[in-house]
Amino acid sequence: MFNLIRMYIYRLVRMKSFYFILIILAFMNVTMPILAKDPTMQEIDEQIEQNREGETHNDTVGMSVIVHSEGDGNYTFYQLFVAPLTALMYTLFIGIFTVIFATADFSTGDIKNFGGSLNHRYYMPVAKAVTIGLYTVFFFLFAAVTSIGGIWISGGKVLFRDMGNTCAFLGVQLLLHVAFAVTIMACCQIIRSNLLSMILTCCISMNVMNVLYNLISRFLDFIGIKDVKVYRYVLSGRIADYTLEKTNITGSTIVIAVIFITVSLVASGWWTTKHDLV
Amino acid sequence: MSEYILQTHDLRKVYGHQAAVDGIDLKVERGAIYGLIGKNGAGKTTTLKMIGGLAAPTSGSFTLLGKSGSELAEVRGRVSCLIEDPGLYGNMTAYQNLRAKCLCYGIKDKEYANELLVRVGLGNVGRKKTKNFSLGMRQRLGIAMAMVGEPDLLVLDEPINGLDPEGIVEIRDMLTQFSKEKGVTILISSHILEELSKVATHYGIMSKGRLVEQMSAEELADRCSLRIEATVDRPELASTVLERLGITNYKVVNKTDLCIMERLEDVAVINREFVEAGLSVSRIVVNNESLESFFLNATDDGKEG
Numbered sequence: 001m002f003n004l005i006r007m008y009i010y011r012l013v014r015m016k017s018f019y020f021i022l023i024i025l026a027f028m029n030v031t032m033p034i035l036a037k038d039p040t041m042q043e044i045d046e047q048i049e050q051n052r053e054g055e056t057h058n059d060t061v062g063m064s065v066i067v068h069s070e071g072d073g074n075y076t077f078y079q080l081f082v083a084p085l086t087a088l089m090y091t092l093f094i095g096i097f098t099v100i101f102a103t104a105d106f107s108t109g110d111i112k113n114f115g116g117s118l119n120h121r122y123y124m125p126v127a128k129a130v131t132i133g134l135y136t137v138f139f140f141l142f143a144a145v146t147s148i149g150g151i152w153i154s155g156g157k158v159l160f161r162d163m164g165n166t167c168a169f170l171g172v173q174l175l176l177h178v179a180f181a182v183t184i185m186a187c188c189q190i191i192r193s194n195l196l197s198m199i200l201t202c203c204i205s206m207n208v209m210n211v212l213y214n215l216i217s218r219f220l221d222f223i224g225i226k227d228v229k230v231y232r233y234v235l236s237g238r239i240a241d242y243t244l245e246k247t248n249i250t251g252s253t254i255v256i257a258v259i260f261i262t263v264s265l266v267a268s269g270w271w272t273t274k275h276d277l278v
Numbered sequence: 279m280s281e282y283i284l285q286t287h288d289l290r291k292v293y294g295h296q297a298a299v300d301g302i303d304l305k306v307e308r309g310a311i312y313g314l315i316g317k318n319g320a321g322k323t324t325t326l327k328m329i330g331g332l333a334a335p336t337s338g339s340f341t342l343l344g345k346s347g348s349e350l351a352e353v354r355g356r357v358s359c360l361i362e363d364p365g366l367y368g369n370m371t372a373y374q375n376l377r378a379k380c381l382c383y384g385i386k387d388k389e390y391a392n393e394l395l396v397r398v399g400l401g402n403v404g405r406k407k408t409k410n411f412s413l414g415m416r417q418r419l420g421i422a423m424a425m426v427g428e429p430d431l432l433v434l435d436e437p438i439n440g441l442d443p444e445g446i447v448e449i450r451d452m453l454t455q456f457s458k459e460k461g462v463t464i465l466i467s468s469h470i471l472e473e474l475s476k477v478a479t480h481y482g483i484m485s486k487g488r489l490v491e492q493m494s495a496e497e498l499a500d501r502c503s504l505r506i507e508a509t510v511d512r513p514e515l516a517s518t519v520l521e522r523l524g525i526t527n528y529k530v531v532n533k534t535d536l537c538i539m540e541r542l543e544d545v546a547v548i549n550r551e552f553v554e555a556g557l558s559v560s561r562i563v564v565n566n567e568s569l570e571s572f573f574l575n576a577t578d579d580g581k582e583g
Binding site for chain 2: 011105278
């Protein structure tokens with residue numbers, strides 16, 4: 001299996017999409033602080049805030065990334081991350097790349113070159129999961145570097161306050177994102193359609209699936225199972241919900257992430273073993 | 279050690295209600311170059327997919343390198359295949375595609391991939407991306423990828439498709455040399471019978487999912503050897519005449535044609551006996567059967583293994 005992981009990593013770093021997504025991420029992280037200082041953008045932000053003041057609740061379908069600052073172009077390290085993470089922006093990027101990566105060997109036919117020679121077919125989804133997990137870690141590191149670089153370029157400062165708790169927060173978010181990537185990988189392995197997998201990824205990341213979660217919650221409520229909010233038990237819900245202010249749910253969040261990883265690996269391993277590769 | 283590297287036992291593959299492979303008993307000797315012949319849709323590719331580990335049989339089993347059932351996992355790494363078109367990453371070069379597979383097999387030597395590229399005639403492609411390769415170049419690279427790790431059994435599905443005549447000769451010589459030097463057993467399917475006949479040591483003919491015949495190259499040569507071909511109006515009467523002459527090695531091909539495989543020197547005698555028996559003989563000649571003709575006869579609708 002280690003050889004398989006090496007092959008996947010070799011392939012990963014030679015994919016165009018690997019660099020495209022990082023370039024887009026870097027561009028956004030570098031330009032965001034510069035645009036934040038633009039008077040026109042500040043007017044727009046103030047208008048958005050005013051529109052929200054009268055609302056009693058927010059049901060977001062789509063994506064809204066609002067980064068709060070300490071003023072004067074200064075941000076804490078936590079502030080740089082919490083907005084794009086909880087808005088599922090990084091989730092979307094990671095999900096898109098995961099779909100492209102995980103379906104490539106089927107769509108190109110490369111699976112024929114090595115799939116039949118594997119001693120155990122379940123090595124394949126496990127090796128992919130490890131690879132995509134490593135990519136997620138790299139993505140986080142890259143996001144941190146480019147975010148800090150963007151602040152520096154705009155003339156602001158990054159304040160490294162409360163780093164212990166911030167790192168713990170990032171660790172849990174990283175685990176959630178790895179779980180998300182592994183789950184998407186498993187879906188790709190089972191569905192074997194990059195179109196459907198991409199649609200699923202976008203629906204989850206853009207909160208469209210919240211509609212479904214709400215429906216299920218209401219159905220459960222209807223049949224007498226009260227106070228079960230499905231949104232709280234799925235990865236996108238936890239990613240959006242988990243902040244420094246909610247560290248009381250750290251334990252359950254980690255458990256949910258581990259459950260998703262385990263179920264995804266078992267399901268995709270079983271499916272890959274039992275079904276024809278071509 | 280068994281003389282057979284591969285044996286299938288009533289191997290079947292059913293898709294929906296259609297049996298793509300309908301109970302075949304294949305036997306491939308160690309070191310052989312086994313040619314699998316059949317029309318489109320005969321079940322060759324499906325058979326090769328099952329042997330190559332890409333598809334599971336619906337029923338039946340096979341013994342590979344002495345292992346079967348759950349023990350097959352131990353020897354899967356010693357089988358390599360090229361099924362249909364080679365699966366390549368278009369944005370990677372030939373070297374990179376090959377190197378990826380080398381890593382999968384635990385081959386760390388970076389020069390190994392270059393040596394394989396030279397062997398298949400792709401030593402000078404440089405940094406050209408495979409999406410810009412011609413069909414022949416893609417096939418060569420696919421063969422190179424199948425050779426990674428020097429497998430004990432190489433499964434090739436129509437590997438010379440798209441190659442020019444020079445390329446076909448090169449690949450043919452390379453496969454023969456590979457088989458001789460490394461003792462690799464090759465299971466190869468092709469439509470180009472003339473080319474297959476120059477490399478194959480054994481043949482299996484498939485038709486409608488079944489294995490119609492298996493034979494060695496020597497047996498095929500005998501079957502396609504010289505014979506008397508006769509066209510008469512009543513083959514059943516001709517059969518009686520031949521039996522009376524003590525000739526038993528003959529075949530009634532269709533409603534008018536016969537093939538007589540013995541006593542070729544007595545063609546004049548046979549002709550006279552036919553005429554004296556009242557038969558109308560429109561043609562009688564000493565001839566040999568072409569491979570195509572042999573194949574077409576073997577895969578006729580009325581023939582089953």
